[in-house]
Every structure is written in structure tokens, then in C-alpha cells.
Amino acid sequence: MALLEVRDLHTFYGSVEALKGVSLDVDEGEIVALIGSNGAGKTTTLRTISGLERARAGTVRFAGRDITRAPAHEIVALGLGHVPEGRRIFSGLTVEENLNLGGYLLRRQPALLKERRDEVYAIFPRLAERRHQLAGTLSGGEQQMLAIGRALMLQPKLLALDEPSMGLAPMLVRTIFGIIQEIRRRGTAVLLVEQNARQALRIADRGYVLETGRIVLSDDAAKLAADPRVRAAYLGGHVEAAAR
């Protein structure tokens, strides 16, 4: 039994069917990439899994439990963290206050809360240096680190990341991908939504390709990266060939 089992999800916005039967699995300790073009339904898939959108049909099982109709805060408490598209941090609060909010379930255990913050600071030394800085004054990359760090405060079994590299300079993109590998090394499985398919498939174990609400391909990440259809549509295969 996989840690996360998504079966035949159908999600609508009004009469528009954004997910037309999405199924995918994430095993413990795995990095699984979900790639696809703009509007394919990647964000909708993550939001439905996390209880932020309601599926009209299909099921989501996590750690052996049916969470299809569970409220979002319960899903977080079960160990499924979600870092949304566009880093929703609280810009008027400090780095440390943002982390404390991520660990709100531990609010009556200050010693444990501090321990978790220190673990996050060990992964993100840049956040440690800026712990009393207002989050709104952090750089884009630092805000992304804070969004990820906040989700790690409850030591999730699975972390769903929506476009963590969006808008970051190439060096920071590498940093973020390195951190995702570190998160997995510490025992958290990762469901990674990325437009940066090449780098996502490089660190992932397996991957799924989503097109207009349907999974059209799934395989080991290395096989997907070598697949001519994936190369042409998502890895800039033509551009690369022309550059040689």
C-alpha cells in the first residue's frame, strides 16, 4: 500500500472539469514529479489532495486512511504538508513567527516547537540569520525557503510542493532542488509539481505527465526524461538539438 493513493479524481470549477480521472501513487520516501503545461491541472491535483478543493468523484487515501472528504486542517495534522503556488507567507510577521504558525499544533509544547524550528534552521541557515526579519522583506528565494520550512514544522510524512522553483534565479533553483533531496533524505516523501521538468525529473524517482486533466504518461523518472514525447513537449528537446 502506497503512502498516498489517488484514484480517479474528478474535480470541477463550476461546469469545467479540471481533473478528468487522475490517479497516482507516492510511496514512503519517494520523490514523485508531476509535470505538465500551464492549465493542465497540476495545482488542482495538489489542492484536491490537500482538501482545498472538493473532488466530485474519486478517492484520496493517505497513510491508510480515506481523506477524500477530510477538511484541510485534518489532512495537515495527519502528516500531509502542502506548500502552495506563490508562497503564501505572512509578510507582516517575522520568519520565526511564520514558522511558529506552521507548527501551530505544537503551540502548547514550546520546547518541541523550538526543536522543530532549529531543525528548519539547520536545513535553511539563511532563515536562521534572518529569524527576526519581517517575512515580507525577504528575497523571493528566501520566501520560498520560509514557505517550505513552515510546512516542515509538523514533520510531514509527505510534502506536496507546487512550483517551488518558480521565479528563482538558476543558482537558487539548484539550491531549492538540493533542499528537496535533503528533505527526502530526512524521511519525508515529496510530490513535486514543476514546470522545470528537466530538473524535477533529475531528482525524482518516478514521474507523471498531466495533460488537460488526465495522466497521459507515468514511469521511472529517468525513463520519462528519455521519452521522446516528454523531451519534445517538456524538456525543450528541439531547442537542445538546435544548440548542439
Ligand SMILES: Nc1ncnc2c1ncn2[C@@H]1O[C@H](COP(=O)(O)OP(=O)(O)OP(=O)(O)O)[C@@H](O)[C@H]1O
Ligand atoms: N478557481 C478556479 N476557477 C475556475 N477555473 C479554475 C480555477 N482554478 C483553476 N481553474 C482552471 O482549471 C484548469 C487547471 O488549472 P490548474 O491551476 O490546476 O493548472 P496548473 O497545471 O497548475 O497550471 P500552471 O502551470 O499554470 O500553474 C485550468 O484550465 C484553469 O483555468
Ligand SMILES: [Mg+2]
Ligand atoms: Mg499551477
